[in-house]
Amino acid sequence: MAWEFTTIYWRDMLRFVRFKAVLFTSLVQPALWMALYGAAMSSNFSRLGAEISAPPGSEAISYLTFMGGGVIALTTLFTSLFGGISLLFDKNWGIMREILASPMSRNNIIIGIGLSGVTKSFIQVMVIMAFGLVLGARFFVGYTPVRAIISLLCILLFVGIFSIGFLFLSSAISMSMETPEGLQAVITLLSLPLFFASNALYPIDAFPPIVRTLSLFNPLTYLVNGVRYFAIGSDFYAIGIHYTYAFNDILFSLGALTAFAVATYIVAWWVFKKAVIT
Numbered sequence: 034m035a036w037e038f039t040t041i042y043w044r045d046m047l048r049f050v051r052f053k054a055v056l057f058t059s060l061v062q063p064a065l066w067m068a069l070y071g072a073a074m075s076s077n078f079s080r081l082g083a084e085i086s087a088p089p090g091s092e093a094i095s096y097l098t099f100m101g102g103g104v105i106a107l108t109t110l111f112t113s114l115f116g117g118i119s120l121l122f123d124k125n126w127g128i129m130r131e132i133l134a135s136p137m138s139r140n141n142i143i144i145g146i147g148l149s150g151v152t153k154s155f156i157q158v159m160v161i162m163a164f165g166l167v168l169g170a171r172f173f174v175g176y177t178p179v180r181a182i183i184s185l186l187c188i189l190l191f192v193g194i195f196s197i198g199f200l201f202l203s204s205a206i207s208m209s210m211e212t213p214e215g216l217q218a219v220i221t222l223l224s225l226p227l228f229f230a231s232n233a234l235y236p237i238d239a240f241p242p243i244v245r246t247l248s249l250f251n252p253l254t255y256l257v258n259g260v261r262y263f264a265i266g267s268d269f270y271a272i273g274i275h276y277t278y279a280f281n282d283i284l285f286s287l288g289a290l291t292a293f294a295v296a297t298y299i300v301a302w303w304v305f306k307k308a309v310i311t
Contacts, residue, residue, distance in 0.1 A: 037137045037138065037141040038140075038141035038142075038144040038145035038148070039145065040137075040141075040145065041141060041142055041144075041145025041146060041149070042145040042146075042148050042149045042152075044145075045119055045145065045146060045149035045150075046149050046152060046153075048119065049149070049153060059112065059153065059157060060156070060157065060160050062108070063104055063105075063108040063157055063160060063161045063164075064160060064161065064164040066104045066107070066108070067097070067100075067101065067104055067161060067164055067165050067168055067170070068164070068168060070100070092174075092266065092268070092269050092270065093269070093270045093271070094171060094265060094269050094270070094271050095169070095170070095171070095271075096271065096272055097165070097168060097169060097170050098165075098170045098171045098172065098265060098271070099261075099265075099271040099272060100233075100234055101161070101162070101165045101170045101172065101264065102233075102257050102260035102261040102264055102265070103231075103232070103233030103234045103257055104161055104165075104233075105157075105158050105161050105162070105188075105192065105260050106195075106231070106233050106253055106256045106257045106260060107228065107233050107234075107253075108154075108157050108158075108161060109154045109157070109158070109192050109195055109196050109199075109256065110195075110199065110224065110227060110228070110253055111224065112150065112153055112154050112157060112196070113150055113154065113195070113196045113197075113198075113199035113200045113203060114199055114202075114203050114220045114223065114224055115203065115220060116146065116149075116150035116153070116196075116199075116200045116203050116204075117146060117200060117202075117203030117204040117205075117206060117207035117208075117216075118203075118207060118213065118216060119146070119207075120142075120146065120204055120207040120208060121207040121208075121210055121212075121213060121216055122213075124207075124208070124211075139302075139305040139306060140302065140305075142204075142305060143201060143204055143298070143301050143302065143305060146200060146204050147196075147197040147200045147201060147204070148197070150196055150197070150200040150203075151192075151193045151196045151197050151200070154192050154193070154196040155189055155192065155193070158188065158189065158192055162185075162264075171265075172264045172265065173185075173264065174265075174266075184263040184264065185263075187259070187263045188259070188260050188263050188264060190287075191256055191259035191260060191263075191286075191287065191290065192256070192260070194287070194290045194291055194294050195252060195253075195255075195256040195290050195293075195294075197294055198252065198290065198293045198294035198296075198297045198298075199252075199297070201294065201297035201298045201300065201301040202297040202300065202301070203220070204301050204304075204305075205297070205300050205301040205303075205304040205305075206219055206220070208304050208305060209304060226247070227251055227252075227253050228253070230244050230247045230248045230251050231248055231251050231253040231254045231257065232248065232254050232257050232258075233253060233257050235272070236272065236274050237254070238274060252289065252290055252293045255285075255286035255287075255289045255290050256286075256290065258278065258282065258283065258286045259283055259286050259287065259290075261276070261278070262278045262282075262283050267279070267280075
């Protein structure tokens with residue numbers, strides 16, 4: 034049936050809600066990033082850049098606001114990369130063998146896991162933005178209520194496409210692994226380059242040429258662009274750099290994330306099609 038993926042979706046969401054430790058840490062960890070790292074670094078950057086004025090017509094924002102978009106992106110990245118680990122546990126416990134032997138299409142497994150991960154990412158985004166506002170981050174400044182709602186929905190669109198792309202990738206990796214340790218090693222190997230070769234916590238302008246080139250192929254960079262465009266605006270000044278985003282830049286970022294999600298879905302579909310669980 035076309036809606037069989039909802040069984041996989043609800044099963045994964047129930048597991049997320051019932052494991053209180055996982056639920057608590059997934060919500061508190063991004064808030065701690067904003068509270069500890071963001072607040073501390075914001076005060077330092079504000080002190081160092083106190084004598085530098087913003088260009089005319091551009092609004093100066095704090096580092097806390099600047100990194101807010103980055104924390105959203107980083108949290109989504111880590112949540113999505115680890116989202117497929119439930120499939121590995123299902124393999125080890127023999128549950129996956131029963132699922133694959135059922136009449137359910139294997140596409141439903143991919144889609145169900147992907148949508149549950151997207152839902153978790155949406156929850157975390159709302160927590161981060163709400164907590165950031167409490168700390169003093171300036172999101173949606175000067176926006177009308179309607180524009181703020183539309184901007185929030187656009188942020189969720191970017192987060193959703195990015196998240197489901199990495200969940201497809203995580204699912205494919207999980208189905209290819211035999212132990213949680215192997216999966217964790219692969220995810221760590223992927224997450225560090227994605228994390229550091231992006232504009233999540235600092236600008237890429239001063240990167241060495243090769244790292245700057247890598248950042249152009251980094252999906253995390255395009256997610257951060259979209260989040261900052263809709264949460265902060267198209268013209269702002271932060272940590273000594275004047276940022277301007279054209280609408281075409283954001284459309285390109287959306288297209289790049291969509292292409293990434295389609296590519297990882299094809300990889301996941303191929304892995305699941307070939308999967309044999311004994």
